[in-house]
Amino acid sequence: xxxxxxxxxxxxxxxxxxxxxxxxxxxxxxxxxxxxxxxxxxxxxxxxxxxxxxxxxxxxxxxxxxxxxxxxxxxxxxxxxxxxxxxxxxxxxxxxxxxxxxxxxxxxxxxxxxxxxxxxxxxxxxxxxxxxxxxxxxxxxxxxxxxxxxxxxxxxxxxxxxxxxxxxxxxxxxxxxxxxxxxxxxxxxxxxxxxxxxxxxxxxxxxxxxxxxxxxxxxxxxxxxxxxxxxxxxxxxxxxxxxxxxxxxxxxxxxxxxxxxxxxxxxxxxxxxxxxxxxxxxxxxxxxxxxxxxxxxxxxxxxxxxxxxxxxxxxxxxxxxxxxxxxxxxxxxxxxxxxxxxxxxxxxxxxxxxxxxxxxxxxxxxxxxxxxxxxxxxxxxxxxxxxxxxxxxxxxxxxxxxxxxxxxxxxxxxxxxxxxxxxxxxxxxxxxxxxxxxxxxxxxxxxxxxxxxxxxxxxxx
RNA sequence: GGCGACGUAGCCAAGUGGUAAGGCGGGGGUCUGCAAAACCCCUAUCCUGGGUUCGAUUCCCAGCGUCGCCUCCA
Numbered sequence: 001x002x003x004x005x006x007x008x009x010x011x012x013x014x015x016x017x018x019x020x021x022x023x024x025x026x027x028x029x030x031x032x033x034x035x036x037x038x039x040x041x042x043x044x045x046x047x048x049x050x051x052x053x054x055x056x057x058x059x060x061x062x063x064x065x066x067x068x069x070x071x072x073x074x075x076x077x078x079x080x081x082x083x084x085x086x087x088x089x090x091x092x093x094x095x096x097x098x099x100x101x102x103x104x105x106x107x108x109x110x111x112x113x114x115x116x117x118x119x120x121x122x123x124x125x126x127x128x129x130x131x132x133x134x135x136x137x138x139x140x141x142x143x144x145x146x147x148x149x150x151x152x153x154x155x156x157x158x159x160x161x162x163x164x165x166x167x168x169x170x171x172x173x174x175x176x177x178x179x180x181x182x183x184x185x186x187x188x189x190x191x192x193x194x195x196x197x198x199x200x201x202x203x204x205x206x207x208x209x210x211x212x213x214x215x216x217x218x219x220x221x222x223x224x225x226x227x228x229x230x231x232x233x234x235x236x237x238x239x240x241x242x243x244x245x246x247x248x249x250x251x252x253x254x255x256x257x258x259x260x261x262x263x264x265x266x267x268x269x270x271x272x273x274x275x276x277x278x279x280x281x282x283x284x285x286x287x288x289x290x291x292x293x294x295x296x297x298x299x300x301x302x303x304x305x306x307x308x309x310x311x312x313x314x315x316x317x318x319x320x321x322x323x324x325x326x327x328x329x330x331x332x333x334x335x336x337x338x339x340x341x342x343x344x345x346x347x348x349x350x351x352x353x354x355x356x357x358x359x360x361x362x363x364x365x366x367x368x369x370x371x372x373x374x375x376x377x378x379x380x381x382x383x384x385x386x387x388x389x390x391x392x393x394x395x396x397x398x399x400x401x402x403x404x405x406x407x408x409x410x411x412x413x414x415x416x417x418x419x420x421x422x423x424x425x426x427x428x429x430x431x432x433x434x435x436x437x438x439x440x441x442x443x444x445x446x447x448x449x450x451x452x453x454x455x456x457x458x459x460x461x
Numbered sequence: 462g463g464c465g466a467c468g469u470a471g472c473c474a475a476g477u478g479g480u481a482a483g484g485c486g487g488g489g490g491u492c493u494g495c496a497a498a499a500c501c502c503c504u505a506u507c508c509u510g511g512g513u514u515c516g517a518u519u520c521c522c523a524g525c526g527u528c529g530c531c532u533c534c535a
Contacts, residue, residue, distance in 0.1 A: 028535070036535090043535040073533060155530075156464060180532065204532080226535030227466090236532085258466090259529065270533055295474065295484075301467070301528070308473045311485035318484085321498070347482095351475090359475050363483030373499055432494060439496075450497050457498095 003057060003353045005222075006299060008230060008254035009154050013355055019252060022060035024216040025051060028208060028225035028233070029111070031068040032092035033077055036099050037274035038293075038304055039226065039260040039267045045290055046257050046298035046358075047224045048105040049398055053352050056397045064215045065108040067093055068207060069115050070191050085191050086115065099277045103286050104399045112211040114202060118193050121202045121210045124244055125182050125195075133243040136197050137173035140185045145178035148239040154254060155231035180236055182206040205236040209244065223251040227259055227299075228266070258301040267304065275304065284309055287400050288316045294358040294398055315366070319395070320402045322369040323388055327381035334383030337375045341390040344368035348394050358398060365394055405460035416447055420456055423449075 003016040027047045030040060054061050069089040078088035101107075114121075125141055128134035133147045145151045152158055181203035186192050192199045212220060218241075225234065234254065241250040260267045267274045280289055292312040296302045347364035351357040368391055376384045392402060419438055426435040439449045446461040 030535070031533085033533095040535050047535095071533085157531075158464085178532085224535095228530070228534050231464095231530060232532045233534085257535070259535075261528070264527070266529070266534085268534060291484095292473090297475075299466095300474090303473085303528095305473080308485085311473060314486090315484045318499095325499085351482095357475075359484095360482070363475065366483055370500080374501090376499090427494080430494075436495070443497090448497070450499095451493075451495095452498085453493095 003054075004355055005253045005255065006355050007252075008256050009249070009251075014253070016253070018059065018221050019219060022062045023054055023222065024220040025054075025061055025063045025222040025224065026208075026212050026216060026220055027063065027065040027108070028223075028229055029065040029067050030092070030096055031071055031073065032089045032096060033071075033074045034092060034269045034274075035095050035276045035278060036092075037260075037267055037269070037276050038262075038280065038302075039274070040096075041099070041103060041277040041289070042260050042293050042296075042302055043224075043226050043257045044100055044105050045103060045293045045399070046356075047255075049294060049358060050222070050224070050255065050298070050356050051106065052397055052399055053356060062216065063106075063108045064110050064112065064211070066112045066114070066208060066211050067096075068204070069093065069113045070201060071114075071204060075189055075191065085189070095278070099281065102281055103277070103290060104401075106399075110215055112215055114207040114211075115191075117207065117210055117214065118202070120214050121206055122183075122193075122195050124206065124210045124213070124240070125197075125202075127244050128182060128240065131243065133240075134182055135175065137171075138185075139171070139173065140181040140200060140203065141183035141197050142174055142179040143182050143236065143240060143243075144175055145180075145239065146176050148243050150242075151178065151239050152235065154235045154238055157231065157235070180205065180232065182240065205233055206240060208233075208237045209240040212241065213245065218245040218247040219249065220251055222253045222255055224255040224257070227256045230254075230256055255298075257298045258296070260302045260304050262304045264303075280309070284313065285316075285403070287403060288313045290398070290400050291316050291362070294362060294400075297359055298356060316402075319366070319369055319391075320404060322372050322391060323402050325373050325376040325384055325388070327379045327384040328377035330380050332379040332383070334379045334386075337372065337379050337383050337387050340368060340371040340375065341387050344371075345390060345394060348397075352397075361394075361398070365391060368394075416442065416458060420449065420458055424456060427451075 004013045005016050006013045027044070030036060051061050051063050067089070070085060074089050075085050078085040081088070125134065128143065129136070129141065132144070134141050134143050182205070183195060183197055183200055184203055185198045185200040187199055189201070192201050223234070238250050242248050262273055262275065265271065265273065277289075288309065292309050293302070295312060344364055344367070348361045351360035351364060354360070368387075372384065372387045372391065395402065419442065423435045423438040426438070442449060442458070443461070447458055448461040449456055449458045
């Protein structure tokens with residue numbers, strides 16, 4: 001079985017054939033204008049898993065992710081708040097790292113910024129003009145969509161669609177309604193650069209074309225982003241890049257993640273209906289949130305609900321419980337458990353090979369967890385530990401760790417131990433009523449007691 | 462209006478031309494002093510109507526519904 005990836009450009013699942021070593025992966029990052037919401041978390045966690053799985057499969061991956069640290073929205077918001085735009089975008093860039101680090105999204109190898117790539121952007125704009133793909137007007141420099149034959153291929157839009165759908169104010173200077181700015185003239189903003197076409201800043205799409213070219217080259221393996229970036233962002237990026245470099249295809253696999261919906265509508269900063277990732281993480285452990293986000297295929301729409309996250313929390317706790325299983329028979333035959341382990345790995349890989357089907361992979365891991373619990377009593381400690389190791393390492397490929405609630409720095413521990421001992425004596429004296437009361441009262445304090453054949457164990461609920 | 466996606470049990474969610482993973486919840490058991498945990502069993506005519514087929518939830522058409530994109534967007 002080989003890895004196959006759905007490519008938005010063709011709409012088909014295609015065998016993965018990297019251009020070279022390392023695999024080049026570019027993920028469209030945030031425009032840091034507000035705190036990252038669950039839609040961002042969904043996208044970045046899935047992209048993280050894609051990278052992790054490629055590495056698990058033995059590919060070296062070079063992962064670049066940008067920040068569009070200057071754009072119209074950032075300028076508007078900063079101005080409304082009386083703040084410096086770059087200071088504003090830095091603040092939310094930090095907010096991104098803060099939350100994604102906690103979610104264990106691995107850091108990209110490089111995070112290019114628009115503001116640090118202005119000379120390169122200007123070079124590319126000039127190149128497009130020289131090649132006849134872009135032209136200056138009184139408001140900026142525009143890409144001439146008609147000069148790019150395949151325009152519309154990525155989003156499946158024809159020329160007529162584009163013309164009919166052009167809902168922005170008509171700009172008489174534009175040669176075609178589909179044309180877009182690669183350079184915007186602006187003398188008002190504090191954030192602007194002098195250019196051969198006048199003072200201004202880059203248009204929205206050109207930065208990615210430039211940064212990809214400068215960091216990864218003219219052709220890359222994987223380009224990821226949310227489905228809402230397909231058009232116009234990626235469509236325009238593709239046109240610019242191929243027009244500038246002449247290399248085709250610009251991207252081997254266009255990978256788009258589904259959108260997160262809340263109350264039946266897209267979660268978005270602009271709609272004001274977002275739940276921030278940080279808010280969820282105040283009472284949901286990062287691993288639970290990851291498991292929740294990965295419970296939906298990356299291309300699907302996720303209908304966010306707190307109820308579903310809570311359901312995931314219970315499931316996660318069951319996986320954690322698997323790590324508590326202990327072998328019960330030193331002489332036991334571990335071969336059955338071992339074959340369960342290899343079956344689980346096989347199921348996991350075949351699911352992930354099939355367009356990174358994390359939900360199916362997770363299903364296989366739950367089944368394996370059940371097998372470990374079932375077989376542990378008849379297996380040796382070493383066999384059980386080995387199986388648990390397989391489980392945790394496969395979960396690790398998804399970036400999920402199994403953690404007991406933290407009790408390390410718990411002042412109450414000696415007192416709880418004392419109560420448990422006391423209760424044990426009561427049980428031996430068959431004082432069930434008192435013993436049960438201690439158990440119930442501790443339970444109310446989130447301390448769960450379990451009476452096992454060889455003694456009572458407790459843990460934080 | 463144009464283009465596209467989706468509609469699977471109470472909830473979340475995979476999947477397949479030959480009668481449907483997994484998780485949560487619910488029911489019943491085993492174990493236990495009783496519990497808890499764990500394990501076992503049960504819990505879906507796959508939106509509707511046509512068509513293709515020996516056979517469709519899976520392919521095609523239509524309808525209904527939901528959502529997305531159509532230059533803010535992950």
